[in-house]
Amino acid sequence: MTVTVAVDAMGGDHGPAVTVPASLAFLEAMPDAAVVLVGRAEAIEPLLRKSRSPARDRVRVHAASEVIEMDEPPADALRRKKDSSMRVAINLVKDGVAHGCVSAGNTGALMGIARFVLKTLPGIDRPAIAAQLPTKKGVVTMLDLGANVNCTPEQLVQFAAMGSALVSAVEHIERPTVGLLNIGEEEIKGNDVVKEAAERLRVSGLNFHGNVEGTDIYRGTTDVVVCDGFVGNVALKTSEGLAQMLYEFLKTEFTRGPLSKLVAAIAYPVLMRFKRRIDPRRHNGATLVGLKGVVVKSHGGADVLSFKHALLKAHAEIAEGVLDRIAERIAAMPAGSLGEPLPATQDAASA
Amino acid sequence: MTVTVAVDAMGGDHGPAVTVPASLAFLEAMPDAAVVLVGRAEAIEPLLRKSRSPARDRVRVHAASEVIEMDEPPADALRRKKDSSMRVAINLVKDGVAHGCVSAGNTGALMGIARFVLKTLPGIDRPAIAAQLPTKKGVVTMLDLGANVNCTPEQLVQFAAMGSALVSAVEHIERPTVGLLNIGEEEIKGNDVVKEAAERLRVSGLNFHGNVEGTDIYRGTTDVVVCDGFVGNVALKTSEGLAQMLYEFLKTEFTRGPLSKLVAAIAYPVLMRFKRRIDPRRHNGATLVGLKGVVVKSHGGADVLSFKHALLKAHAEIAEGVLDRIAERIAAMPAGSLGEPLPATQDAASA
Secondary structure (H helix, E strand, O other): OOEEEEEEEEOOOOOOHHHHHHHHHHHOOOOOOEEEEEEHHHHHHHHHHHOOOOOOOOOEEEEEEEEOOOOOOHHHHHHHOOOEHHHHHHHHHOOOOOOOOEOOHHHHHHHHHHHHHEEEEOOOOOOEEEEEOOOOEEEEEEOOOOOOOOOOHHHHHHHHHHHHHHHHHHHHHHOOEEEEOOOOOOOOOEEEEEHHHHHHHOOOOOOOEEEHHHHHHOOOOOEEEEOOHHHHHHHHHHHHHHHHHHHHHHHHHOOOOOOOOHHHHHHHHHHHHHHHHHOOHOOOOOEEHHHHOEEEEEHHHHHHHHHHHHHHEEEEEHHHHHHHHHHHHHHHOOOOOOEEEEOOHHHHHHH | OOEEEEEEEEOOOOOHHHHHHHHHOOOOOOOOOOOOEEEEHHHHHHHHHHOOOOHHHHEEEOOOOOOOOOOOOOHHHHHHOOEEEEHHHHHHHHOOOOOOOEOOOOHHHHHHHHHHHHHEEEOOOOEEEEEEEEEEOOOEEEEOOOOOOOOOHHHHHHHHHHHHHHHHHOOOOOEEEEEEEEOOOOOOOOHHHHHHHHHHHOOOEEEEEEEEEEEHHHHHOOOOOEEEEEHHHHHHHHHHHHHHHOOOOOHHHHOOOOOOHHHHOOOOHOOOOOOOHHOHHHOOOOEEOOOOOOOEEEEOOOHHHHHHHHHHHHHHHOOOHHHHHHHHHHHOOOOOOOOOOOOOHHHHOOO
């Protein structure tokens, strides 16, 4: 089967200057793939013509006249821009022309439009944003990273099921461990929503590890970490800020002192290896899980390498049948773990 | 004036083996200070006798027969252990024998007992845990770091006032900037509690910067960052986990490759400088703010240097009159920022 990915060619800080070469690099790496570049032909086609990539014959351009701005209110984008590159790319997924789509555009607009056009999978109230982070042991998949600021216990359980299915499909781990992000390992800690979610997760049939703390994320304690979108977004952005600060401190330390030039020369390749290892570009691509379609969000400031990684992520999710896996996992969950009232709910909520 | 600090000598993973030498080191650095070591005389006195510190004459031992375990449920500790070293140290503050106290013991117990014995300052509903974190520009004071998992908008405003007063007193910044931790800088983002807190902060008379994101913490965008205890605790512990992972990655990178020994030898002093710069021991000591008394919590695993820093923190807060500053700041806040209903509250809550 050919895996066809629709690309919002106009999205992101750099638009076609990044999305077009990244699509060609992706196609060169994936011989079974095809790309539909959605956007303004006059901006896309000159870049294609300029390229000598042998993968050009697996690219098709699909016209869309509008572009959603990075700072445009999502509600406006949804209501007014029916012919935006983002919306048309999502429409192609809905119509079965593409198997999935990738955009580096406005996150809120992407979530709003994808939800409106594609709808959620059966048993899923709201989609979530999932991403992989590096850990001491490998990677962890964390969700929600910002789509839902207020979550019910049932939604947290749905996130757990979706994250688990995603990891099963893409990383080939049969029963991924799931941790619930909390502020203490003891059951008595945490707020009521998290406490009830833990009770529901215990009877969910998922491989529930229990509560985890912030330190466990990068320790790699579990394969999946579940939290509401407010907490997840803060954890993610705090990490970005800290990593950047530490890297700058390190650079400063290596360029001062009497032997600074020698030290810098010797340390440079080491610092580069270090930077590559934690390079967020190699982890680029957050998945909007829970939709009837594969939708991957690239970082807005993505460069070619980074956007290519987001395309590879979409490809893997399509090829491994993530949507079917999520639907199966949700369908297999016993009563009491999702919507149905939990016998102990009253106690848990009032404890 | 002599600044007298009561020390829970039995608290923490190492008890008197750390608290006694740290107290002496603190006294040597601070000629105007005195320490009351609270706990089992038979565990404390041999360590004092062994020391040749000239500061020994500013140490007094106050007997307490019980010890609160690190994993003991706070409610049990509060109810049953009336003669614990932690409780007796707090009693000394209440009775005016000491100006403040420091403990490396069980955080939940310390918060529970301190709140029960000392009570909160007028206008403060609940105490919060505040700590300093390093930033690109210097330091940021963040609160709450775990005492309150569910917060009202009014409580977040109280945290802002307390954090602001703390920074004014200890860092001599007249009008510290205050950021409200959120998931986007636009006003439309965030949950209802945070939105209402922002409205109240705008009329609070504090130097309110507006919403900040996780990345802003280590960027040093504001002097104070305010959030609920769940979010704050996750942000703090996620940072700890990330810093540890990055440091281990770095060590690995410096000890592999053909020139590894040479590189390691040259890079070692640089890594040490780097480590010292972000050394959590130099930032040890979280303040329990909002109480009628100075209470500083040291990390449970603190070593001598680290515990000494917690003592220095308590000393600075006492010497700079933090409690009066908080009381003044709270008293000066206009109607609408704290308890009183806000004109726009209805709209903000239902938006």
